[in-house]
Amino acid sequence: MAARDIHGPEAPWKEFQVVGKSHRKIDGMAKATGEAVYADDIQLPGMLHAKTLRSPHAHAKIVSIDTSRALALKGVHAVITGADLPIKYGVIPWTPDETALATDRVRFIGDEVAAVAAIDEDTANAALELIDVEYEVLHAYFDPREALERSEPTIHESRKNNNVSKHVELEFGDVDGAAETADLVVKGEYQFHGSTHGAIEPHCAVAKVSPEGVLTLWSATQISHYVHRALARVLEWEPQKIRVIQPCIGGAFGGKSDPFSLEFCVAKLAEITGRPVKMLWTREEVFYAHRGRHPMQLAYRTSATKDGKITGVDAKILIDGGSYSSFGLVTTYYSGQLLTGPYDFPSYRFNSTRVFTNKPPCGPKRGHGSVQPRFAFECQLDEVAEQLGIDPIEIRRKNFHGEHTQTVNGQRITSSGYMECLDKVERGSAWRERHRQLPTGQGLGVAGSMYISGTNYPIYPNEMPQAGIQLKADRSGLVTVFSGANDIGQGSNSVVRYIVAEELGMDPTDVRVLAADSDLCPVDLGAYSSRVTFMVGNAAVDAARKLRAKLVAAVAEHWEVEEKRVRLIMGRAIDLEDTEKVLSTREAIQLAEAKFDTLGSTGAYNTPTLGGDYRGGTIGASPAYSFTAHIVEAHVDEETGRITVPKVWCAHDCGRALNPRLVAGQIEGSVYMGIAEALMEDHKVNRFGLHSGPSLLDYRMPTAIDTPDIETYIVESVDPEGPYGAKEAGEGPLHSAIPALANAIHDAVGIRLRELPFTPAKVLAALAEKRMSEGAAAGGAAAKAMAKKETH
Amino acid sequence: MRGIELDVNGDRLETAAPDHWTLLEVLRYKLGLTGSKQGCDKGDCGACTVLVDGQPVLSCLTLAAQAVGKEITTVEGLRPMHLQSGGVGADPIQDAFDRCGALQCGFCQPGMMLSARALVAANASPSREEIQKALSGNLCRCTGYTQILEAVETAIAERVGAEAPRPAWVEDREHVREGELEARTPAKEAK
Known part of the structure; x- marks a missing residue:
């Protein structure tokens, strides 16, 4: 880590002028007026429209493809198949197992087989009907356990004898010893189902090739840099001949992280036809593209002392990866590596196996890989508390790992506001007066979690910075920021504006941001792993401080005073010791341009060396x-089994909130998404491998009526290395919503739901089971339930 | 393909489109009004909502031919119409959405804002439940609806000069700033 990478959490001057206030977003009004341009809003002269032919089989060999009838259709300009784009890729360089179009095998219903470019979408769709594909159907896997146990056929040829995508087993301390000596051991098996991102904008890409031979791709991607790299690899073009631009994007949540088939197809079709080509996926196709939450089967064993101290956690996890690797290598590590806080436990083991199945590929969805284990563990913790007669919040306080410490698996923890988070929700919900005291049918549950602010693991090994920023100061008084970061609605362009305005003492509206255009902007690794505010923010501070030094030096020279007397604030330069001396930012820039020549600066951020000294130790x-x-x-409702969530209290420690309103928006969106997947959403296929409902009607996402009332608290622990002390807010606040709900259901009706989603049928089944066991216990429990009712 | 004349945002616009094209397709791909969004193309998400004679309508389920002779308002019309009627800045709904953080990715918001606008035109002081109901045909995936509801309530409150509701995190931060955190009264009673 270079000196440039840490700037300290303090304001550049005495107090913050811009940071910490709820400024408008840089693109808010453009979005509110309909001016903002998204990928499908781009129309180029002579543009063709492309569509994709998809596999009707879950697992099959392609015997032959004949495109001649399609090519003969009037208005069709090109048809491509796997033979045109045979080079394999994958977002993780160690597991390239995807092709833009199937070369010899299809692996799920919806897998891409061929693409057509035509004069319009209707013609392209008609041409798809004319492509003749002969398949030889293979045995398809829909049950991950079968995929684990059966090795013939394999879903990927690269896996010779099995369908295992990734296996990780790591042990820290003596887990079995902890279980043997524990006062209490709680065991449980949990099932986490699949869910998908559901960004309202479907994937879309537009490509053109200039007469000079430059390919420009506009794509609804949240990681333009990896798309750029993958295009160069698959098309076998030199990367400097490729320009990738991310226009405004209509939601992502992890679902636009991988390089996707349509990006390669439009590029190839534009190359072949010499015309711009657009492909817009239908909503149905987006469901097939998926890359959503991995279904997991999790077995946990938690050991504790009688006073509630956790002594060991043992996890065995089977991960259903779907048909391709995607980020699966990371998912498999994250399923274990990210559980080791905010609690201190001296021993921990996880054994995670990701298998391939013939279903839409799973990938990173908000809270990548760690939402599922968090659900299981926080439910276990609730059981430990119950069995020991300890308040569930107290047991979390008791096991808190503290600040500036290290986890059992070697992760360095710096700031932590977890205790304050617990305090806030405890007080806000009136927990002490209401938990275990509400009438039967109503309950409160608590859970906690921890998440990363970016990752040390840069996907492909390199020594270059993870994030870069370039500034240009114009003599008009405008500062332009060139940012590689992908603003996916979370506000990363707004954040760099606030930071640069803060450092240069400018009105934020005089700072404009141009982002995610590979021709113009320095590389940033993309919007994933909650890395953007932390890393790009630090790069912005770095660049702005260098520019500030020039402005201050020029003004000081002009005034013939020491530099420390010059302060940039509110669009002016002032002399701290002489109120008569005032210049505008514009004048300061002009003085600096005269002194230093054309004004600009660059800034960068790279992570310090972190992580445990073992294979995989840097992941997480x-x-x-x-x-x-x-x-x-x-x-x-004990009659119908229906669960409603009237209210959620969520406190999140995001370090310093650079814009509290945007932080609140991230927290609320996370809470909504967590409750949504726990109660309503289910991404699954039927027994033939066909998606059970690839539409926004059948895949039930909550409306404004279904969403709980959310009470948000922002906790600011101020991190020593974040930009002004900021950390992430976009993914962490999803995790513990789901186990808190499970624990609330237990408080309400005394059942432990260990299988998601929490449907009425599962509630009724658990209630029936509970009544059976209570009946066996000869009415004792019933009397207790009556007693609970009578207290109200 | 047939000629079609549409009354959009106060302008009479002529174009030609295939008979089966929807109002959304004509707006987006013939008239260049790309502010109305396509999220599902089958009436599930509400991103394509426009106003037809003041009523919110799913333009992806409306044939363009059905909209002939009617007044169509799209998101692009809100600010110019606000300026024409002597207002400053943007339409109060747009402004409130911007200030309240209701625009994250922004993709659902053109439809959401038009649904909100139809509501406030019909009901000067809707309750939170009425607002939720009016917006229930518009899916948002970013905000959890919270800041959207705050935006609509803010626009409604400001129209009559009332104070907009303040979310818990605003109150909480002010208490932190004033060092009153510990003295803060615990939680309101739940409903």
């Missing part, structure tokens, strides 16, 4: 961690 290592606590109120 982050320069800072965010912390969250949730309390959920659940109402359970």
Whole structure:
């Protein structure tokens, strides 16, 4: 880590002028007026429209493809198949197992087989009907356990004898010893289902090739840099001949992280036809593209002393990866590596196996890989508390790992506001007066979590910075920021504006941001792993301080005073010791341009060396961690099994909130998404491998009526290495919503739901089971339930 | 393909489109009004909502021919119409959405804002439940709806000069700033 990478959490001057205030977003009004341009809003002269032919089989060999009838259709300009784009790629360089179009095998219903460019979408769709494909159907896997146990056929040829995508087993301390000596051991098996991102904008890409031979791709991607790299690899073009631009993007949540088939297809079709080509996926196709939450089967064993101290956690996890690797290598590590806080446990083991199945490929969805284990563990913790007669919040306080410490798996923890998070939700929900005291059918549950603010692991090994920023100061008084970061609605362009305005003492509206255009902007690794605010923010501070030094030096020279007397604030340069001396930012820039020539600066950020000294030790290592606590109120109708969530309290430690309103928006969006997947959403296929409902009607996402009332608390622990002390806010606050809900259901009606989603049928089944066991216990429990009712 | 004349945002616009094209397709791909969004193309998400004679309508389920002779308002019309009627800045709904953080990715918001606008035109002081109901045909995936509801309530409150509701995190931060965190009264009673 270079000196440039840490700037300290303090304001550049005495106090913050811009940071910490709820400024408008840089693109808010453009979006509010309909001016903002998204990928499908781009129309180029002579543009063709492309569509994709998809596999009707879950697993099959392609015997032959005949495109001649399609090519003969009037208005069709090109048809491509796997033979045109045979080079394999994958977002993780160690696991390239995807092709833009199937070369010899299809691996799920919806896998891409061929693409057509035509004069319009109707013609392209008609041409798809004319492509003749002969398949030889293979045995398809839909059950991950079968995929684990059966090795013939394999879904990927690269896996010779099995369908295992990745296996990781790591042990820290003596887990079995801890279980043997524990006062209490709680065991449980949990099932986490699949869910998908559901960004309202479907994937879309537009490509053109200039007469000079430059390929420009506009794509709804959240990681333009990896798309750039993958295009160069698959098309076998030199990367400097490729320009990738991310226009405004209509939501992502991890679902636009991989390089996708359509990006390669439009590029190839534009190359072949000499015309711009657009491909817009239908909503149905987006469901097939998926890359959503991995279904997991999790077995946990938690050991504790009688006073509630956790002594060991043992996890065995089977991960259903779907048909391709995607980020699966990281997912498999994250399923274990990210559980080791905010609690201190002296021993920990996880054994995670990701297998391939013939289903839409899974990938990173908000809270990548760690939402599922967090659900299982926080439910276990609730059981430990119950069995030991300890308040569930107290047991979390008791096991808190503290600040500036190290986890059992070697992750460095710096700031942590977890205890304050617990305090806030405890007080906000009136926990002490209401937990275990509400009428039957109503309950409160608590859970906590931790998440990374970026990752040390840069996907492909390199020594270059993870994030870069370039500034240009214009003599008009405008400062332009060139940022490689992908603003996916979370506000990363706004954040760099605030930071640069803060450092240069400018009105934020005089700072414009141009982002995610590979011809113009320095590389940033992309919007994933909650890395953008932390890393790009630090790069912005770095660049702005260098420019500030020039402005201050020029003004000081002009005034013939020491530099320390010059302060840039509110669009002016002032002399701290002489109120008569005032210049505008514009004048300061002009003085500096005269003194130093054309004005600009660059800034960068790279992570410090972190992580445990073992294979995989850097995966999950982050320069800072965010912390969250949730309390959920659940109402359970014992007649119908229906669960409603009237209210959620969520406190999230994001370090310093650079813009509290945007932080609140991230927290609320996370809470919504967590409750949504726990209660309503289910991404699954039927027994033939066909998606059970690839539409926004059948895949039930909550409306404004279904979403709980959310009470948000922002906790600011101020991180020593974040930009002004900031950490992430976009993913952490999803995690503990789900176990807090499960624990609330237990408080409401005394059942432990270990299998997601929490449907009425599962509630009724658990209630029936509970009544059976209570009946066996000869009415004792019933009397207790009556007693609970009578207290109200 | 047939000629079609549409009354959009106060202008009479002529174009030609295939008979089966929807109002959304004609707006986006013939008239260049790309502010109305396509999220599902089958009436599930509401991103394509426009106003037809003041009523929110799913333009992806409306044939362009059905909209002939009617007044169509798209998101692009809000600010110019606000300026024409003597206002400053943007339409109060747009401004409130911007200030309240309701625009994250922004993709659902043109439809969401038009649904909100139809509501406030019909009901000067809707309750939170009425607002939720009016917006329930518009899916948003970013915000959890919270800041959207705050934006609509803010626009409504400001129209009558009332104080906009303040979310818990604003109150909480002010208490932190004033060093009153510990003295803060615990939680309101739940409903």
